[in-house]
Amino acid sequence: MNITIPTKCELCPRKCGANRAEGVRGFCGAGASLKLARAALHEWEEPPISARAGSGTVFFSNCPLRCVYCQNIDISQGGFGLEITTERLAEIFLELQAQDAANINLVTATQYLPWVLPALEQAREQGLVLPVVWNTSGYETLETIAALAGFVDIYLTDFKYGKAPEAAAIRYSQAPDYFDVASAALDAMCTQVGSPTFDDDGIMQRGVIVRHLLLPGQLEESKAVMKYLWERLGETVLYSVMNQYTPPQHFTDFPELNEKTTDEDYHALLDYMDALGMDDYFWQEGGAAQESFIPPFDTTGVEKAACT
Numbered sequence: 001m002n003i004t005i006p007t008k009c010e011l012c013p014r015k016c017g018a019n020r021a022e023g024v025r026g027f028c029g030a031g032a033s034l035k036l037a038r039a040a041l042h043e044w045e046e047p048p049i050s051a052r053a054g055s056g057t058v059f060f061s062n063c064p065l066r067c068v069y070c071q072n073i074d075i076s077q078g079g080f081g082l083e084i085t086t087e088r089l090a091e092i093f094l095e096l097q098a099q100d101a102a103n104i105n106l107v108t109a110t111q112y113l114p115w116v117l118p119a120l121e122q123a124r125e126q127g128l129v130l131p132v133v134w135n136t137s138g139y140e141t142l143e144t145i146a147a148l149a150g151f152v153d154i155y156l157t158d159f160k161y162g163k164a165p166e167a168a169a170i171r172y173s174q175a176p177d178y179f180d181v182a183s184a185a186l187d188a189m190c191t192q193v194g195s196p197t198f199d200d201d202g203i204m205q206r207g208v209i210v211r212h213l214l215l216p217g218q219l220e221e222s223k224a225v226m227k228y229l230w231e232r233l234g235e236t237v238l239y240s241v242m243n244q245y246t247p248p249q250h251f252t253d254f255p256e257l258n259e260k261t262t263d264e265d266y267h268a269l270l271d272y273m274d275a276l277g278m279d280d281y282f283w284q285e286g287g288a289a290q291e292s293f294i295p296p297f298d299t300t301g302v303e304k305a306a307c308t
Helices: 086-098 110-125 143-146 167-173 178-193 219-234 263-275
Strands: 034-043 055-060 082-084 102-107 132-136 154-158 204-211 239-244
Touching: 034 086, 034 110, 055 086, 082 086, 086 102, 086 110, 110 143, 143 178, 154 178, 167 178, 178 204, 178 219, 204 219, 219 239, 219 263, 239 263
Parallel strands: 055 102, 102 132, 132 154, 154 204, 204 239
Antiparallel strands: 034 055, 034 082
């Protein structure tokens, strides 16, 4: 397959202009090659995504947003992963389908869009029929969302920060434009794939799930985010509110992130959502921060298995 590697990369809202074709790495950390950290069944997404044997998650290396608290920091900012071809990526999709995956779940794939779309096209020509999930931070350009039309069935998107104040977006993600960018992208996602639909087994086939992670000390910002989403989108999307934040490292510049989210704040957020009328959403049981939501990034499923 012919891949057009960006010579002036504008795949994400950073629009850093890196000449990746010449090996220059963009803000995201990606260069001239496709890199994956893991491709395997994953049982810890929302129930209609992980139903059956699990979601066929493909974890891509590097990330355009690079939040300081990222739980996948080894691959999002550490650059861990193996370089593979587009043909191999198509094979991986089919291998996950053969393992009875509920879907193909592309985790932080924006920086590899020129590789991903041809791989999906090839896999479909060879028998891929599963829904495709675009698992994203929400920090996407409208051009990228438009390019995904006809390839992506489900958007599993974060909405991380509120509009006022934007201190958290700046402080933790160096993205003062996050709210406006994510709002426009979310509108485009909803227009493109419509309201959630499911098969007879309750497995999601199309639609949008909006995720929000409660961070330590950010209860009021989280309330503002959920109020905004509910008033803007109502029941046209599904909502998922998480309390699984666990410090990925010891922070000196962000001491507040050395603490886990408190149960009191999390339940206060859920109570607030109930009061808004949001009585149908995904939430996590107590102790979620101790659960193993982070899979081992050990290149499982990335290399082609040797014949025996």
